[in-house]
Amino acid sequence: MKTNRLGMIIGFLLLLIFGVMLFMYQVRVTEVAVKTRFGKVVDTIVDPGVGFKMPWPIERIQRFDRRVQSFQDKFDETLTQDGRNLMVMLYLGWSIEKPAIFRDRIQDGSITEAERNLMSIVRSAKLEVVGQYPFSAFINTDEAKLKFTEIEGKILAVIQPQATSTYGIKIHFLGIKRLQLPPAITDKVFERMKAERMKLVQTYTSEGQAAATRIGTEADRDRAEKLAAAETEAKRIMGEADAAASASYEVFQQEPELAIFLLKLQALEASLQDRATLFLDTTTSPFDILARPEAKPTK
Amino acid sequence: MNDPHDHKHPAVQKPTEDAETQALSEALASSFKLVKVIMILLVFVFLGSGIREVGSHERAIKLQFGKAVGSGDGALLDPGWHWAWPFPINEIVKIPIGQVQEVKSTVAFYGQTKEQELTGVGPVMMPTLDPRVDGYLLAGDGNIMHSRATMRYRISDPVRYAFYFQNASNVVQDTLDNSLNWAAARYVVDDAVRKDVTGFKDEVRRHATETLLAENLGVSIENIEIDSIPPRQVKSAFDEVTGAENTRSKTISEAQANANGALARAVGEADAIINNARANATSQLATVAAEAQYFKDQLKYYQANPELYTARLKAERIGRIMENVRTKVIQIENDGSTRKELRLQVSREPPKPATTSTPSASAPPAGANPAQY
Numbered sequence A: 001m002k003t004n005r006l007g008m009i010i011g012f013l014l015l016l017i018f019g020v021m022l023f024m025y026q027v028r029v030t031e032v033a034v035k036t037r038f039g040k041v042v043d044t045i046v047d048p049g050v051g052f053k054m055p056w057p058i059e060r061i062q063r064f065d066r067r068v069q070s071f072q073d074k075f076d077e078t079l080t081q082d083g084r085n086l087m088v089m090l091y092l093g094w095s096i097e098k099p100a101i102f103r104d105r106i107q108d109g110s111i112t113e114a115e116r117n118l119m120s121i122v123r124s125a126k127l128e129v130v131g132q133y134p135f136s137a138f139i140n141t142d143e144a145k146l147k148f149t150e151i152e153g154k155i156l157a158v159i160q161p162q163a164t165s166t167y168g169i170k171i172h173f174l175g176i177k178r179l180q181l182p183p184a185i186t187d188k189v190f191e192r193m194k195a196e197r198m199k200l201v202q203t204y205t206s207e208g209q210a211a212a213t214r215i216g217t218e219a220d221r222d223r224a225e226k227l228a229a230a231e232t233e234a235k236r237i238m239g240e241a242d243a244a245a246s247a248s249y250e251v252f253q254q255e256p257e258l259a260i261f262l263l264k265l266q267a268l269e270a271s272l273q274d275r276a277t278l279f280l281d282t283t284t285s286p287f288d289i290l291a292r293p294e295a296k297p298t299k
Numbered sequence B: 001m002n003d004p005h006d007h008k009h010p011a012v013q014k015p016t017e018d019a020e021t022q023a024l025s026e027a028l029a030s031s032f033k034l035v036k037v038i039m040i041l042l043v044f045v046f047l048g049s050g051i052r053e054v055g056s057h058e059r060a061i062k063l064q065f066g067k068a069v070g071s072g073d074g075a076l077l078d079p080g081w082h083w084a085w086p087f088p089i090n091e092i093v094k095i096p097i098g099q100v101q102e103v104k105s106t107v108a109f110y111g112q113t114k115e116q117e118l119t120g121v122g123p124v125m126m127p128t129l130d131p132r133v134d135g136y137l138l139a140g141d142g143n144i145m146h147s148r149a150t151m152r153y154r155i156s157d158p159v160r161y162a163f164y165f166q167n168a169s170n171v172v173q174d175t176l177d178n179s180l181n182w183a184a185a186r187y188v189v190d191d192a193v194r195k196d197v198t199g200f201k202d203e204v205r206r207h208a209t210e211t212l213l214a215e216n217l218g219v220s221i222e223n224i225e226i227d228s229i230p231p232r233q234v235k236s237a238f239d240e241v242t243g244a245e246n247t248r249s250k251t252i253s254e255a256q257a258n259a260n261g262a263l264a265r266a267v268g269e270a271d272a273i274i275n276n277a278r279a280n281a282t283s284q285l286a287t288v289a290a291e292a293q294y295f296k297d298q299l300k301y302y303q304a305n306p307e308l309y310t311a312r313l314k315a316e317r318i319g320r321i322m323e324n325v326r327t328k329v330i331q332i333e334n335d336g337s338t339r340k341e342l343r344l345q346v347s348r349e350p351p352k353p354a355t356t357s358t359p360s361a362s363a364p365p366a367g368a369n370p371a372q373y
Helices: A002-023 A099-105 A111-130 A148-167 A183-254 A256-271 B004-048 B114-119 B158-163 B168-184 B189-195 B197-215 B232-304 B306-324
Strands: A024-027 A031-037 A040-045 A049-052 A059-065 A069-072 A076-079 A085-096 A169-180 A277-281 B051-054 B059-064 B080-083 B090-095 B101-104 B144-155 B219-229 B327-334 B339-345
Touching: A002 A024, A024 A031, A024 A059, A031 A099, A040 A099, A059 A099, A069 A111, A069 B168, A076 A111, A085 A111, A085 A148, A085 B168, A099 A148, A111 A148, A148 A169, A148 B168, A169 B168, A169 B197, A183 A256, A183 B144, A183 B232, A256 B232, A256 B306, B051 B059, B051 B090, B059 B158, B090 B158, B101 B168, B144 B168, B144 B189, B144 B197, B168 B197, B168 B219, B189 B197, B189 B219, B189 B232, B197 B219, B232 B306
Parallel strands: A277 B327
Antiparallel strands: A024 A049, A031 A040, A031 A059, A069 A085, A076 A085, A085 A169, B051 B080, B059 B090, B101 B144, B144 B219, B327 B339
16 A cells, blocks of 8 residues: 555656656746747747746747857958958857747757858948948047947948848847958068158157257256356446445545555556566666766656 | 375465565565665755855856846855755856956967967068968057957856856957957057057057946956067067167267256356355455555555655565566666667566565554654
8 A cells, every 4th residue: 555655656756747848848047949839939938937838749949049149250351442451350249139030040040050141241241331431440540530439330230130130130249350451461561660660760869869959059058048147147246346446445535646656556566476577767766876867867 | 085185285385375475575575675765865866966066266046947046146156065956947057256267369469389479489480471370450550560468357247147148258358359459440559569558558458348348248357468569570670769769868868967067067157257256356345445444544654745655665666576577677878879778687586476565565564653754
């Protein structure tokens, strides 16, 4: 009796498991699914969790990865508006937005197959948009002329409606991953870079010499200004001294003849200090005593 | 006629059959017990298979029937042991939230093997760059540069990072590559590789941060390292520019040093001129004051007898002057036709130190009688 009860429990459990497998399904948080009835889509399941379904072959649950897929475009040449060759590679993130369309349009609902289809849309949009902009819109030190982000947005705007309507795919983001020149052009760029560097060398050398000259002349000017200012100040000081001296000389007004005599003596002595050769005649005192009596000057 | 053994035989057979049945029954019972034990063990193993350890640098999210239990930070399981019903009821997904993740740029440096990267010996340099193997960035001035970039980031929104992106780290790497191109497209190559390396890095980081936010990837950037260099094909030209810049700086520095020295000397000279003027002025004033005083002192002697005073003073000065005069020529007689001279060579010795005509030298002693002079 005990054995039979245990056997019944086990049997019930097995039946329950079998029933659950037949009538229930689970959709993970990373998935979306479509419910088909005799091969025809009857429901789209986008919320994770469990649900009921009729057993196979009546109903069937087909799951797809709902996560954002990382996709990289082919790195190939495109022509800009001004006829320059440019190599552009895009990256984008896409996910399944409409599982029913995706299931119908993509063989086996394969991610690889979806990306193969997406590739042609992306390439077409890239050629179209890159051809609308000149080369200077991709790289430019002038922010006003640089359209890097605008170009990315425009390519996304071209791809988005096609991808959604055709394949049930949503593009979440898109950007330029690589931007290069064809190999044949790079050596010309190198030549230009070398020429530019040589110009820079000359510029820096000239700038150094010019700056040194400017600094030197400025220093000379400053020096002259300082010395001139000092001379001016010196003259002012001497002028004040002369004025003060003139006040002191007023005392000479008491006896101008004596003052003149003393000044002459002082000047005479000062001018004959250094081994001069002096010519005198006998009229000059004290040599007048050497003169003949008749030549003696009368006083 | 009846064999008594005929009655005994069944009696002997029955116990034998009972024993076999019993043995079989016992064997079945023991087997069933074994099966029960195994089943119980299997139940324990089944239940135990739902135990998961979450490491110290990890967090985990429990899924129940494919759906996350809880939301936001409340959905995260902390490090430690956690139990959940085995699949398909529950599922524990680990996320390396505490660890710093790292991606490297793949599109901006010339092609080299890992060995070449480690040894620092690059591949053979070709005259052009091959886009199949060589990566580079186009700068805003149309020039080419190589950049090696590493971005480190943390997962800030584990649910989005783990469940909404098939390969989130690839998207982060794409974003880094995109940001490098975006920043280079507006930079002059000399600034990006030499003059404004930090500014270039900041631009890359700014754009990467904004893009990751827009992509809603659930990550936050820790730091970005960028090493940018000019192409090997033009490296020598860049080196020459660096040398010219250094020479320019040196020339300017030397000129500045010379100018500073000249200005310092000029300041000294100017000070000397002013100081000399002050000294001269002071000296002049002192001299004038002394002369005035001398005049005042002499005035009374002069007024006492002007002729005698002037003659005495003149003779005295002439005499003193003659001491320093090397050659003295005195014309004795001049009658108009012949001239006679007396030439006296007094001394060839070096002149004596100049004597200042201080008033005191000729001044009569204080208190002297003016009439004596």
